[in-house]
Amino acid sequence: MIFEDSIDGLLLWNDQFQIVDLNSSAEDIFGLSKDLLIGKNLFGLFSETKIKPEIIKHVEQAMDKGKHSSTIIIESEEGQKRYFDYSSKHEIVEGLNLTVIKDITEKIEIQEQLRKSDTLNVIGELAAGIAHEIRNPMTALKGFIQLLEGSIKLEHEMYYQVITSELQRIDSIINEFLILAKPQAxxxxxxxxxxxxxxxxxxxxxxxxxxxxxxxxxxxxxxxxxxxxxxxxxxxxxxxxxxxxxxxxxxxxxxxxxxxxxxxxxxxxxxxxxxxxxxxxxxxxxxxxxxxxxxxxxxxxxxxxxxxxxxxxxxxxxxxxxxxxxxxxxxxxxxxxx
Missing domain, CATH: 3.30.565.10 (Histidine kinase-like ATPase, C-terminal domain)
Structure with a gap:
């Protein structure tokens, strides 16, 4: 019952790399029924995928060291990625080996979201100080540039346009900093x-x-x-x-x-x-x-x-x-x- 009811995929295979048994979770992962898989070659499951060399290497390591764990990434035709933890143990009983397959896609995605969220928070704190320090001299620069507008000679007009354009760009960056720095109303x-x-x-x-x-x-x-x-x-x-x-x-x-x-x-x-x-x-x-x-x-x-x-x-x-x-x-x- 424990074998069948496990939420992780469980795969039993012999030393000839033939599948001996698997539970319903493994059936769901591979999208194939137990009847079709029992007796088949273990590597045949991956014959049409890019990960077959990784699976072969994983199995060889398990056979050599007694146990081995790997993270395998499977990419669909649409480009969506699923992450699986493969843990294999050699000779759980004589002539039988066990592979436990865990779908860790959600875990990986949550970790990535947390990493980005933490980065945003740190940058937000830094942004507040930086933005205010830059904004004060920026205000003075913009004010004096506007005062000079009427006295700019024709041959220098292009320089004036470049300066004002770049000041606007800096102002835009400061505004983005401030959005990161604190929640807006x-x-x-x-x-x-x-x-x-x-x-x-x-x-x-x-x-x-x-x-x-x-x-x-x-x-x-x-x-x-x-x-x-x-x-x-x-x-x-x-x-x-x-x-x-x-x-x-x-x-x-x-x-x-x-x-x-x-x-x-x-x-x-x-x-x-x-x-x-x-x-x-x-x-x-x-x-x-x-x-x-x-x-x-x-x-x-x-x-x-x-x-x-x-x-x-x-x-x-x-x-x-x-x-x-x-x-x-x-x-x-x-x-x-x-």
Missing amino acids: KRFQEKDIKQIMKETVDLLNAQAVLHNVQFITSFENKLPLIFCEPNQLKKVFINIIKNAIEVMPDGGNILIKINQTENNQIRISICDEGMGIPEEKIKKLGEPFYTTKERGTGLGLMVSYRIIEEHQGTVQIESEIGKGTTFTIILPLLANSK
Whole structure:
């Protein structure tokens, strides 16, 4: 009974690497029934996957050392990753070996969320002091520059424009610091997510036209209202869509889709046709000062992560080199204000 009722996948195999028995949890993990698996070669389970060499190495280590544990990552055709702990013990009884398989995907995802959350909190504390220290001399600089505006000679006008433009950029960075530094006053209310997105698209349409970028929208009809802070969500959408425009210097399409999921959530996906982002860089997106842009700070996406987190939502990023990147935001229909 203990074998069959275990929530972990249990797999018994002999020294000829034939499957002798497995429980129902293992059937669920492999998506195959016990009748089809018993008597089959252990490695045959993984013959059409990229992880077969890892499984062979794992089994060899268990046979050699008596026991061995590994973390195996399985990636679906859609690019979704599942993480499994494989623990194997050789000769639990004569001629029989046991492999315990634990699905640790949720644990890994929670650890990653906590790591990012801790980073945000630390950066937030640092940001408060930095932003205020910079803002004071910045105010003086902006004031004196404005006083000089009338006396700027024609040949120096370009320098004046560069100075004011860069001061505005610094001011924008300071504002992003302050958003991280402390919670902003927010008024959560019931709003139409489609309307918020339409207003965002209208706002960015001129920039899109300049870059030869077209918006393609697909919004599900009769979507329920969501409980949100509309200006904060608009900030997230602006940040992601502006990035999408900028990664397509030769133009292209941005597909924006909004629909309701079976789990009573709202899914917003923003898909560009840029060059894509390497997998190792995707993991770092949202971290402070990490950016794939030449003049970026990484704070925009970091702020976006925090806003979505405050809406009890999640951000997922999928990318394919040479084809583009998709940002997917999942929001609950009944989020509570914080």
